[in-house]
Amino acid sequence: MDLSYTDEEEDFRARLRDWLAEVLPKLPERPDPLDWPGRRAYDSGWQRALYDAGYAHVHWEASPTLRMIFLEESERAGAPYVGANFVGLLHAGPTIAAEGTPEQRARWLQPILRGDEIWCQGFSEPDAGSDLASLRTRARREGDHYVVTGSKVWTSHAEVADWCELLVRTDPEAPRHRGLSWLALPMDAPGITVRPLRTLAGSAEFAEVFLDEVPVPVANRVGAENDGWRVTTVTLSFERGTAFVGEVVGCRRVLGELAREARANGRWDDAVLRRRLGRLSAEFQALWRLTQRNVSEAQRTGGVPGAGGSVFKLRYSHARQELYDAAADVLGDGGLDLGNAWARERLSSLSYTIAAGTSQIQRNIVAERILGLPKGR
Amino acid sequence: MDLQPDDDQRALRDGFRALLARRFGRDALRAAVSAPGLDRTLWRAVGDAGFFALRVPEARGGLGLGAVEAVLVFEEAGRALLPGPLVATFLAAGEVEGAATGETVVTAVDGTLVPWLDEADVVVGDAAGATPLRSVDPLTPLHRVPGACAREPLASLLLAAEQLGSACGTRDMAVQYAREREQFGQPIGAFQAVKHLCAELLVRTEVARAAVYAAAVTGDPGEVAGAKLLADEAAVRNARDCLQVHGGMGFTWEADVHLHLKRAWVRAGLGTTAARAEEELAAAL
Numbered sequence: 066m067d068l069s070y071t072d073e074e075e076d077f078r079a080r081l082r083d084w085l086a087e088v089l090p091k092l093p094e095r096p097d098p099l100d101w102p103g104r105r106a107y108d109s110g111w112q113r114a115l116y117d118a119g120y121a122h123v124h125w126e127a128s129p130t131l132r133m134i135f136l137e138e139s140e141r142a143g144a145p146y147v148g149a150n151f152v153g154l155l156h157a158g159p160t161i162a163a164e165g166t167p168e169q170r171a172r173w174l175q176p177i178l179r180g181d182e183i184w185c186q187g188f189s190e191p192d193a194g195s196d197l198a199s200l201r202t203r204a205r206r207e208g209d210h211y212v213v214t215g216s217k218v219w220t221s222h223a224e225v226a227d228w229c230e231l232l233v234r235t236d237p238e239a240p241r242h243r244g245l246s247w248l249a250l251p252m253d254a255p256g257i258t259v260r261p262l263r264t265l266a267g268s269a270e271f272a273e274v275f276l277d278e279v280p281v282p283v284a285n286r287v288g289a290e291n292d293g294w295r296v297t298t299v300t301l302s303f304e305r306g307t308a309f310v311g312e313v314v315g316c317r318r319v320l321g322e323l324a325r326e327a328r329a330n331g332r333w334d335d336a337v338l339r340r341r342l343g344r345l346s347a348e349f350q351a352l353w354r355l356t357q358r359n360v361s362e363a364q365r366t367g368g369v370p371g372a373g374g375s376v377f378k379l380r381y382s383h384a385r386q387e388l389y390d391a392a393a394d395v396l397g398d399g400g401l402d403l404g405n406a407w408a409r410e411r412l413s414s415l416s417y418t419i420a421a422g423t424s425q426i427q428r429n430i431v432a433e434r435i436l437g438l439p440k441g442r
Numbered sequence: 443m444d445l446q447p448d449d450d451q452r453a454l455r456d457g458f459r460a461l462l463a464r465r466f467g468r469d470a471l472r473a474a475v476s477a478p479g480l481d482r483t484l485w486r487a488v489g490d491a492g493f494f495a496l497r498v499p500e501a502r503g504g505l506g507l508g509a510v511e512a513v514l515v516f517e518e519a520g521r522a523l524l525p526g527p528l529v530a531t532f533l534a535a536g537e538v539e540g541a542a543t544g545e546t547v548v549t550a551v552d553g554t555l556v557p558w559l560d561e562a563d564v565v566v567g568d569a570a571g572a573t574p575l576r577s578v579d580p581l582t583p584l585h586r587v588p589g590a591c592a593r594e595p596l597a598s599l600l601l602a603a604e605q606l607g608s609a610c611g612t613r614d615m616a617v618q619y620a621r622e623r624e625q626f627g628q629p630i631g632a633f634q635a636v637k638h639l640c641a642e643l644l645v646r647t648e649v650a651r652a653a654v655y656a657a658a659v660t661g662d663p664g665e666v667a668g669a670k671l672l673a674d675e676a677a678v679r680n681a682r683d684c685l686q687v688h689g690g691m692g693f694t695w696e697a698d699v700h701l702h703l704k705r706a707w708v709r710a711g712l713g714t715t716a717a718r719a720e721e722e723l724a725a726a727l
Contacts, residue, residue, distance in 0.1 A: 066444060066445055066446065066447060066448070066451070066510050066655055066658070066659050067443060067444050067659065068443055068445070068656065068659050068660065069443065070443055074443075130443060320727060321727055323727075324724070324727035339720075339721070339724045340717065340720035340721065340724060341720075342724050342727060343719070343720035343721060343722070343723035343724030343725075343727070344671065344720050344723070346664075346668065346723040346724065346726070346727055347653070347667070347668030347669075347671045347672055347719065347720075347723055348672070350653065350664075350665060350668050351649050351650070351652055351653035351656075351668060351669075351672050352649070352652075354445065354652040354653055354655070354656035355648065355649060355652040357443060357445055357652075357656075358445035358446070358652050358655075360443075361443050361444045361445055361446070362446065364443075365444065365446075373648075376644065376645050376648050376649075379641070379645050380645055380649055425634070425638070427641075428634075428637065428638040428641035428642070429634070429637060429638075429641075431641040431644055431645065432631070432637040432638065432640050432641040432644075433637070435644060436617050436640055436641070436644060437617075437621070438617065438620060438621065438629075438631035438632070438637050438640060439621070439628070439629050439631055439632040440632065441628060441629075441631075441632025441633060441634075441637075
């Protein structure tokens, strides 16, 4: 066991740290979260800066350890989060890189890396959330096009996206998992309606997307026809890999800020609250170590991250909610004031046990794939 | 960076696991419960295998290994529910004559408690005025002492490693039972309610493992306190959930679950307790 980093990794960390220290002070102020065009411009600008400095490839080609160091240092320095580029950089991009043809890679990867094109995710449907394979959006083949009809929901960034990674049913007769295909849908195609969904946090984070006889070139299909489920599994395993590294670092920073606030406003004298913060410190320290273990394992096996990510996600999503519950108690009355960033984060944290596979689905994955318990009711 | 044991460390762990399976399997455990008292032959066998001498320098006849290796063998001791003042004897090896070989049994005052006082040859700390408790754990006799005494972080780390091993043990017991026991015409492990209990057993174990292994590598006192906190929780909660998975059987003396739970409670009361760990970690924020 060894928690030290190689010379190459330390060099990367030092160079990145210097670069962040140089560029971050010059960055414009972050736009209001509800200003989608502003967010798009801001996030794309940051991605372009990363591209020009040679850091854009870090999510795809760098070793898992370098990727972890990148996320760790970025969060520590307060760099912008991947934001509107999330789906492109962490879902669609890696999927196209792994499963796409040379033409597809040439068409889509560069614009993602440069922040020129924004992607959104079209997986979930009103009747296909956790049970994704029951999705009903149909793609009918007509010559060199598919004609797509149906609707998608919880589509982050749909309002400003150029492309959508769309999972559709291409063979309604096949068993549920076998009749699906993965398409790159141009969001300016005719027949698409985007309707923003207001979340309980008050933001328009998601949208519903309605598809009415939308033509999509067959050339936009990534992977074989009716092989979309496997292609999607590749995508989702990337999501559960190192996706939370920056967030764990962020939670540890917030915990330190909570302690400072509690000491300043007198809440620190409450032993129950103080001990809760102490416990959370152990929790996030352990989650950081678990991250390092998962990353070093991915590094060693050289493979796509496995079911171990579910272990992390289960515990992290719960811990994040506890952190912001504690924040509300540190704030006292202020915990009820949406002018406070922690109060808003508390609301946002409610999505963590639902998004990207609910905690219940994650427990099924852990029980069936890791512990080998029988599938059943 | 790698938080997995290397080949040598795995070999050491597997060797000790095999020794315990041979010398302290289930029959021996149940025999010990029926006739409590420290088995000196077993103690010497554990000593012969190098358990207590693990950290003693090679020049002085030990194995010259470190905290990581210690954690791995204590994890196995916890999994097997090996009884006795393991931590105190381990820490005394190289200082107290005969401790390293298992000839001398050493206990220590830990907070307000002393385990195995009547069986020990040497006591570290002031046990004057010790009065016996009726220990909840049939395999850990306890005395209470009037004063209190602090312990070094390594003791807490080793206790945490034992808790981790116990958490793994109850996880495996629960999963095995959930696979075999049938109700309503199928294994109970097919029911989500049971499946989710089992998943949480694994999650707790893996979080505790990351914490304990990292604390062994860094030796940072705050990280050790956090590791003890999470390992205590994993051992206690896992034993309780394992008991639940076993249903009525879990509540019987015949099932081994209660032995894990009771030992986990005792270990949680030794070394850095939850309250102390939380205060320590909060103070460092």
